[in-house]
Amino acid sequence: MKQTLTSILKIIYSTLFLSIICLLSMASAPKQIRPSTPIPDISTFRIITPGEIEKYNKFEIAFDINSTASNPYLPYDENPPAGIELAAGITVDAHFLPPSENDWNHAKSVPCFYYQPVEEVGIEPNNSLLPRGAAEWRCRFAPEEIGVWQFKVSKTDVNGTFETAADVFNSIDCATESCKGFVGVSPTHPQFFAFSNGDPFITPLVSMEQNNPFNTLSAIRNNIPTLGNNGIRFVRWFPTGEGANMFVAPFGDTLRINWAFGDSYTLFDDVDTEAGKQTRFRPYFYATQNIPVEPGQYRFTFRGKAVGEQVMRLQLGNNFVDICAPGNTHHTTNREQCDYFQDDWQNYTLEANIVNSGSIQAGVRGLYVSTDAPAPFNVVQDGDIGVHSMQLQRYEEDRGAWSANLLTRSDPDTHTYIDQISAAKLDEIFALSEQFGIYHKLPLFHKNDELLNRMLADGSFGKYDNTNHNFYASENLPARWYQEAYARYFVGRWSYSTALHSLELANETNPWDSASQTAGLNLARFIHASAPRHIMMSDSFWHSFPTDFWSDPDMDYADKHWYTKADSDNGELVSLIYDDSAAYVRECWQRFHDYQTLLTTPKPILRGEGGVWDTVNWGQHTDVALEPTGTWYHKKLWAHLGTLAFSCDGEWYPRLFMPPNAGMFPNDRLNLGDMFAAYENFIQAEPLNNGAYVEIGTDLTGDQQVLYTEDSGNIRAWGVRDSKNKRALLWIDNAEHTWRNVVDGVSITPGSATLTLQGLTPDIYVIEVWDTHEGTVTSSSTVFVSQDGKLAYTVTDLATDVALKIRGIRPPQTINDLTISPAGNGIILDWTAVSSNTNGDPTIINHYNIYRSTMPYFLPTAFYLFASTNATDFTDVDILLDYMHNYNYLVTAVDTQNNESNQSNHVGKHGFLLQ
Missing domain, CATH: 2.60.120 (Jelly Rolls)
Incomplete structure (x- = not known):
């Protein structure tokens, strides 16, 4: 309707409006004129995260700044490139001195950032985070060391530099999932990603550029828990103008x-x-x-x-x-x-x-x-x-x-x-991802950015550059300056998060353009120099694998985008193996092995994007969805058991977050989330980056070959073996059961064969047989491996695939010195740490199980399991006043492979040892 009584149209023609337009726009900060009576440059800190801060968790402060800077999103620069206003910005940094240091020259510095508080408005699914209250400054930091940290804040603008006095916060150890820390390159086995605590990070990568999973607050809050609860932990998407999540593009x-x-x-x-x-x-x-x-x-x-x-x-x-x-x-x-x-x-x-x-x-x-x-x-x-x-x-x-x-x-x-609503959504994404164990690989920019790809050396805008050379700007050019300004803001706001896996310059830049490569390396060096912790940097190209670029030490890992297509005429650019997703992964694994030999130092290599293209268009092959069991996805996932350090997924078309469709994939019974959950159930707790695992398979040679005697069908098997720690994982597949054969209605012959693993250490082994669709153990058996190191397993009439988890059962040594003593109204149990198994070999204890019963001579069954601890003592409180019961205890040691020792000696509440 036209203007009503509740609306007022105001047309303001005065040029005075131009002087206040910055006050109305989030594109710049309100100008603050210094009053005649001076006020502090930086206000008293407001602690957003009060109390003790667990290691690797966010510490955050807020404060106000007295400054005449006209744009708080840009850093202060008294000699900026052409076209950028002189000294219009402000540089604010926080400096954190570790507990082990007393020299501020060794402090970790992080950019602080201009922040607009938000509140949730509306009812789901139409809710949103909208600004509320006055803007302020924030600093975020995640401690990697426990103890008392000192911190202070400095700001530099046209009026000079000001620094606050030091304040403190205390960092404590943690007992949650976040204790794993940040994902980085394993310092001991650099072909792997690993957490700060050494645990391997081996989940395959999946793209989130289909079906806009993060585009709204409602979608974020529904989809990230769904990913985490189903074991989809490694995701790549574009918080840029290129992305499908276009309402999370801050810059x-x-x-x-x-x-x-x-x-x-x-x-x-x-x-x-x-x-x-x-x-x-x-x-x-x-x-x-x-x-x-x-x-x-x-x-x-x-x-x-x-x-x-x-x-x-x-x-x-x-x-x-x-x-x-x-x-x-x-x-x-x-x-x-x-x-x-x-x-x-x-x-x-x-x-x-x-x-x-x-x-x-x-x-x-x-x-x-x-x-x-x-x-x-x-x-x-x-x-x-x-x-x-x-x-x-x-x-x-x-x-x-x-x-x-x-x-x-x-x-x-x-x-x-920096758009503050988009940034608030990215805050929400990282916060939920920290909670649910999701890790993000993100390009920072869009190489075809409509503005940066037109920005000329004088800061003006010209014709769009199809070569992207305006975007690949060199030092002292305005486009490069603006990129670094946003990179600085990004580091300040989000480098604290354990959910940030790594960053790229942009999606699919030119692999053989020196300007493209230089731009990628320049951003990596800037991020490495600006962040308070090591953020992994990589890049992505639309084809090929430039080894000199990937060998550069500022590239923490290598990435290849490698799709497949039925009519490809160049397998290095687009794979020729389109009809068999397991073979598509195996080809990737072999090629990445070859690439590794060309790098000057070993580093992780992953497929950043992949999928099967249609021959008619560049979208996903339309027949993939016609196969309701999702064989394309299922076998591509389980084939990773034989790739060890390499990640060969990167699926661009995961078909997540779409309505189930009977007779197609996904449907009410099968979806990618369930597949990843089954795979994670099988693979979790496997220390694949311990340096002892080697790949095994029916297509390898020597003792890495899985020998097989085939009775019928076409069986293949790939996996890994750790002879030192007596473990192996093996995926056994009917090679005729491919997504293409299923769609085409080909009659698939069940496979039968005897498979023999080699190179195992003589011992008694348990073989667990896993249903790869359900992620559960269907049966187990015990076998003895003799001096020849061979273990045989027979598979009969295999229609699709099955997985084996094989482990030696030499348990930790038995605890023989359990003691008990009073402690107030409770008791303390003490024992000596276990460090070897029953064969005398070193072993790592994961935890100790405490069993309790009112019977003096009981067995350590699940019914009597009372508690678990990582320590070598345990306190049971408030039991001495319970005169009706004499509680009795025993302890077992459990190693990292879940082998449990025999029971310790028994002890009773009243202080006597039970023989």
Whole structure:
């Protein structure tokens, strides 16, 4: 409807509006003029995470800063590249002195960042994180050392440098999943990823660029727990203008990704230079955002220009006004009304009183701009429109001030600010990922960034560069400067998170362009120099494997994007093995072995993207979904048992977060999450990076070959073996059972064969047979391996696949010196640590089981299991006053392979030893 009693249109023509436009825009901070009575440069710290901080967990402080900096998102630079305002920014850093240090030169420094507090508004699934209250500064840090840390904050701007006095916080050890720490390259076995505590990180990589899983707050809160609860732990997606999660793109690129795409564009001609703008946004009819609201006063402001017969329609909920250029006649011919006739760039404001909670549409629609608009606005007319600095605000009664911007990415100069709503969603993603064990591999930029790929050496914008050389900017060029400004902000806000696996420059840059390679290495060096902990850096190319680049020490691991296609004519660029996903992984494993020999030092190699392409288009092969058991995904996953350190997944089309479809994949019975959960159940707790495992398989030679005598069908088997610690994993597959054969209805012969593992240490072994679809043990048996080191297993009439977990059963030595003594109203049990197994070989104890019973001579069954501990003592409290029972105890040792020792000697509550 047109203007109502609850709406007020305010057209402000005064040039005074230009002086306050930065106050209204989240693209820059309010200017703070230093009063005649000086105030502190940095306010008292507000501790966001009070109390003791567990190791690897977030410590966060907030504070206010007195500064005249005009843009808090940019660092202070008194000699910036051409086109960047001199000394407009501010540099704020926190410095953390480890407990083991007393020299501040050895402090760990991290950038602090400008932060807009948010609150949750709306009801799921239409809820969102929206700004509330005044902006402030934050610093985040995750301690890697326990003890008392000292910290202080420094800021540098045009007024000089100021540093606070030191404060302290205490870091303690932790007992949660986060105790694993950060993911990095294993220092002892550098072909592997490993956590800070040494545990291997071996889960295959999956893309999250299908079905927008992180695009809304509701999706984030539903999908990340789903991933974690199903063992999908390693994900790659783009928090950039390129990504499918376009509402989590804090920096850069075109504005159209957040305004319904279509015929809306960031443009570079006829811009509002008087307001200091470098770009403008031309919206089309559907360019609005749906915003959850609560009752209160709202206003929409923007600066715009209409030319010719095209019209801007400012909309705030049910209220709208149409803005035309002088002389516009077409709009009235269509029985529409031009509320205002204005030329050149003008300021516009529409206010509305919202009575009920819900959601409203807000934006500036373009009329007569595109043919997909509803009639009569679908007849394109001569003319043009442009807008910038769009802002929706709520009046905050408690502060007596208008809020920060409630719109996502609403100014086209996206290189000059960090969108705070997008950043708040990324906060939520990392926080939930820390809780559910998800680790993110993220490109920082889009190589085809609509702005950075046009930015010239003088800071102006020119023609789009199809070679991306404007984006691959060298040092002292403005595009490179803006990239590093955002990289600095990213490190400050998110480097603390254990859920951050690694970063890339951008998705699929040019592998043989020296400018591309140099840009990737420059970003890696900048991140390594800026972060308080080592953030792994990599990159990705759209084909090939440039070994000199990957050998550079600032590339922590290598990445190859390698799809498959039936009609590929170059297997190095696009694999020829499309019909058998297990063989597709095996090819990757062999090629990565070859690549490893070409690197100057060993490092992890993974497939960053993969999948099977259709021959008609570049999407997923349409037949994959027609196979309801998901054989393409299932066998690609389980084939990883034979790849050891290498990750050969990177599935671009995981078919996650889509409705189940009977007769297709996924369906009510089978989905990728269930597959990963089954695989994780099998693989967890295997110390594959201990340096003792080797790959084994029916296609290998020597004692790594799995010998087989085939009776029928076509059996293959791949896995790993640790002879020293008497363990092996083996996946046995019917090679005829491929996704292509299933789709084509080929008759598949069940396979039968006797498989013989070699090179095992003589001992008694348990063979567990696992159902690979359910992730459960279906049977187990015990065999003896003699001096020849061979273990035979016969598989009969195998239709699909099965997995074996094989381990020696030499348990830890028995505890013989368990003692008991009183402690207040309780008792303390003590014993000597166990360090070897019954064969006298060294072993690692995972924990001790405490068994308790009122019977003096009982056996250590699950019924009597009372507690577990990592220590060599245990306190049972408040039992001496229980005169009705004489509790009796025994202890067993359990190693990292879950082998449990025989029971210790018994002891009783009243202090006597039981013989």
